[in-house]
Each structure stands twice: as C-alpha cells, then as structure tokens.
Amino acid sequence: MHSTHAPESAVWAPWRYTDSRARTYVVRPAIERFFRHVASSDDGDCWLWTGYVDIKGYGRFRGEPHNRAHRWIYEAMIAEIPEGLTLDHLCRVRNCVNPYHLEPVTLIENSRRGEGSTAAALQAGACKWGHPTTDAYAYYEQTPTGRMKRHCRECRNRRNREWWRRVA
Numbered sequence: 001m002h003s004t005h006a007p008e009s010a011v012w013a014p015w016r017y018t019d020s021r022a023r024t025y026v027v028r029p030a031i032e033r034f035f036r037h038v039a040s041s042d043d044g045d046c047w048l049w050t051g052y053v054d055i056k057g058y059g060r061f062r063g064e065p066h067n068r069a070h071r072w073i074y075e076a077m078i079a080e081i082p083e084g085l086t087l088d089h090l091c092r093v094r095n096c097v098n099p100y101h102l103e104p105v106t107l108i109e110n111s112r113r114g115e116g117s118t119a120a121a122l123q124a125g126a127c128k129w130g131h132p133t134t135d136a137y138a139y140y141e142q143t144p145t146g147r148m149k150r151h152c153r154e155c156r157n158r159r160n161r162e163w164w165r166r167v168a
Contacts, residue, residue: 004085007075030063030064030076031076033061033063034061034063034069034072034073034076037049037050037051037059037061037069038050038097041093041096045091045119046093046096046101047096047097047098048060048093048095048096048097049069049070049085049096049097051069051096053095054131056094056114057094057095057097058070058094059095059097063076068101069095069097070087070089070096070097070102071087073097073099074099074102076126077099078102081104082104083109084106085105085106086104086105086106086107086110087102087103087104087105087110088102088103088104088105088109088110088113089101089102090102090103092115107148108122108150118150121133127152127154127155129152129155129158131152131153131154131155133150133152137152137153137154138150138151138152138153139151139153139156148158
C-alpha cells in the first residue's frame with residue numbers, strides 16, 4: 001500500500017482524500033494543536049495540560065523552539081524568554097500552561113521559591129549541616145545534562161577529609 005509522508009503538524013482527515021491510495025493532510029496551526037490539550041482547572045484559574053506529561057510533571061508539546069508546553073505558550077503569547085532565565089510557575093502547578101502564571105527568573109531564584117529540599121536550604125540560609133549558602137561558601141558543578149548544581153564547599157571538604165581518612 002502506498003503511503004505519503006506528512007509534516008508532524010499534519011492530521012489525516014479521512015473525509016478529504018481523493019482516492020484510496022492518496023490522502024490529503026490538513027496542516028493545523030500550532031496554536032490550535034496546543035489548545036486541543038488544555039483544560040481549565042476546578043477553580044478556573046490554571047490551564048491544565050492534558051497532553052503528554054513528562055516524569056517531572058511538565059507538559060510536552062511538539063512546537064518550535066521548545067518542547068515544554070509552558071515555555072512554548074509563554075513565548076507564543078507573552079514574549080521571548082530572556083537568555084539565562086527560566087520560567088517560574090507562580091501557581092506551583094507544574095502542568096499549568098497559563099502564561100500569566102509564569103515569570104522569568106534566574107535559576108537560583110526559581111530554586112529559592114520552590115518547595116523541595118534545595119528551596120528549604122536556600123530559605124533557611126544554610127545547608128543541612130548549618131553552613132551558610134552564600135556564594136563564598138558554595139561551588140557550582142555542571143551535570144552531564146548541562147545543568148549547574150550548587151554544592152556546599154564546607155560539606156565537600158568534610159567529605160574529602162573523611163574519604164582520605166578511610167583510604168589512608
């Protein structure tokens with residue numbers, strides 16, 4: 001059977017084919033494809049992503065230049081995300097794609113506003129061992145995925161001393 005290849009944004013429309021071997025594809029605009037996967041939350045404030053959600057809870061969308069749904073809609077409706085900034089969900093709902101619930105902030109500010117252990121340490125102003133979390137007491141390491149992780153310099157020194165005691 002003969003098949004034709006269509007762009008990813010194309011949707012097969014069975015009511016629009018010329019014969020049994022040739023199909024006509026309807027190319028839908030990205031914004032239309034996007035809103036097919038959006039539902040309103042119970043309070044009506046958040047726009048919840050009903051399409052594919054990744055393991056971290058963020059919606060995924062096949063649109064250029066991003067594939068995270070909240071990043072794509074922010075750039076489509078508000079403005080381009082400035083270099084070096086990330087989007088913070090002000091509503092704290094990861095699969096919310098309402099662009100008015102998003103704010104571009106630095107990665108450290110996004111971590112500080114969060115709810116995880118990193119945010120708790122940043123809000124407390126100290127690591128879990130009580131060392132200050134200022135830049136003078138921290139170092140940054142790049143992960144294999146390209147993200148920068150912040151570590152406590154004093155805790156690293158303590159771990160190194162303990163390791164050398166064990167192997168010596």
